[in-house]
Amino acid sequence: MNYIEIVNDVIQYIESNLHPKLCLKELASRYYFSPTHFHHIFRAVTNQTVKSYILGRKLSEAAIALKVNLL
Numbered sequence: 001m002n003y004i005e006i007v008n009d010v011i012q013y014i015e016s017n018l019h020p021k022l023c024l025k026e027l028a029s030r031y032y033f034s035p036t037h038f039h040h041i042f043r044a045v046t047n048q049t050v051k052s053y054i055l056g057r058k059l060s061e062a063a064i065a066l067k068v069n070l071l
Contacts, residue, residue, distance in 0.1 A: 014053070018058060018061060024038065024051070
């Protein structure tokens with residue numbers, strides 16, 4: 001599995017588990033990487049940190065929920 005495939009798999013996992021608390025250490029251990037190495041891989045592929053990606057997705061979901069509730 002190359003790094004792009006790993007990051008795509010991680011993103012699918014994040015999307016499926018967006019509401020439980022996710023952390024870099026947990027995600028890194030799923031692929032047998034150190035948190036530091038995993039951080040570098042994710043950042044190189046997505047140009048953002050794992051934390052900022054998760055936060056952005058949670059904010060997007062919150063904005064959608066607010067919009068739906070206001071209509």
